[in-house]
Amino acid sequence: MTVTVYVPRDTASISMGADDVAKAISDLPEDIKVVRNGTWGMTYLEPLIEVETDKGRVAYGPVTVQDIESLHQADFLKGGRHVLCQGLTQEIEYLKNQERLTFERCGLIDPLSIDDYLENDGFLGLKRALKLSEKEIIDDVMTSGLRGRGGAAFPTGIKWNTVYEAQSDQKYICCNADEGDSGTFSDRILMESDPFCLIEGMIIAGLAVGATKGYIYLRSEYPLCKVVLNDAIKIAEEHNYLGFDILGSGSDFFLEVRIGAGSYVCGEETAMLESLEGKRGMVRAKPPLPAHVGLFGKPTVINNVLTLASIPIIMSKGGDYYKDFGIGRSRGTIAFQLTGNVKCGGLVEKAFGITLGEMINEFGQGTYSGKNVKAVQVGGPLGAYIPPQEFDLSLDYEAFSEADAVLGHGGIVVFDETADMKEQAKFAFDFCVIESCGKCTPCRIGSTRGSELIDKGNFELMRELCDLMDSSSLCAMGGMTPIPVKSALKHWENDFKD
């Protein structure tokens, strides 16, 4: 009988040799069907291969080509015991302790099998949305309490409603897939592991606001996403989920992937629009809002990958279902990414409200180096450095805001005690020097002056500069660069003394 073996095809597992592992397994003298699934996001176990057995999928990881012979001897094709065996995938604590909504299919399915997608609740949201009016779709998104997962956390329903009410012959849906924050890869995992989910979310967004054209602005550092998305779009077109007259509904929706060119600030929504228009990625002043004057001057919904990928489950199960997860005004789940110097790095989708300490110590199992944790940067390059004394902080938008920190896109970078926080603060300015679009002075000049002031040791003036950048920059690039700087200075003042 043919045995099915799953070998992930995502950037992380491939970087650890998954392609070679897949080939070595295919070459075994057995009746094997190798399926390249997406990833479950347990990155510390990659490549995590799975064998289909009577009891369920049995996981082994991290597997290298050198392990295949001993796995074969251990009868892994029947789920045999081996030092790398992790037991049934669904029973692995790291996964079991999560609440998978947006990522429910990631790892489970072959990302490019539309049958797999359909068998696992795929396109149920779209089919329901096709029976609803625009207003009913938007109301359900409002009810869910979904807020933008890119970092700014703006209520999605309100944004959609603004575009819906705008009058225009053409409107657009733009998916921001310029996931540039260090310490983040949840968008990448979603696009590589469940691309139809994003496509479905975008079609629903189009139905809700009356847009017939969508763009995915994808960063160039994600070449595999480009391949997977373009293949998925082609398959969706062949099955009439994209194109003219979707599923005979009379509604049209067309989707295209556009590639960025290595600019961090193009993740800022207005810079992204400029870039999509083929220009320098210069930030636009708001108003007008992109919801009124967006891509090519037309009303435009701009949402992050995960925002749009959360729509199908909200549509299929209802806004109330989604709203029941979370805490306070932070509803639903958020994808955290445990990264940097952490023992068990990966993707953790949880309802809002788990503490930072639980995330680092229970999921992450401490540092990779085995040394003590010194600092954790949450929310990307513009996020605060947080010391272990504050690990009881609840991971939700409001708690972080009160602590002068941001959740951003959910990236969590762990540093051990060898980190030099003055060096990290200086890097925050230096990164802003390199990536500033240059349109506003506080960001363009302030970042350079800030870096110099750190070298000179003039921290009082640096604090004043931080306040100025915070209050007068055009966008978050200059406005939030002071956050990591000030947090480093506040908690690790000793590092700033020579």
Place this chain on the structure above:
Amino acid sequence: MVNTDKAVEVINQYIDIPGGLLECLHGIQSVFGFVPKETIDDIADGFNISRAEVHGVISYYHDFKTSPRGKKVVRICQAEACQSMGSRDLTRRVEEILGVKIDETRVDGAVSLETVYCFGNCALSPNVEIDGKLHARVTSDNFEKLVKGEEA
């Protein structure tokens, strides 16, 4: 010599796409390895914009190069997650091993060493890409093997 006929052929594929300039520059770069200055007039004509605008876009984006890259291209992530796993020391060692400074091409044209801010593989830092293939958990020891292995 730059084959401008080839360039025009590439440009013509993109001029009717709304906002297609970035896609066009990626296309030019995939053919020539960089954006040769000889192609700028044709790009400007094709998109009906000024040469200054074309140059403005090329110089804005880190991905677009205006001179040939090395035969081998090594890209190292310099962002925070990789920093937390020793990318600063790794970068210094890689510079020594390759005989070239970061963001420079070796005089003999054999290798370019480039900065990247994040490959999105931050749970397996530090990350280095060699000729388009991403490697995770790179140390200076295994970097030497990776580079040699690919040269052999």
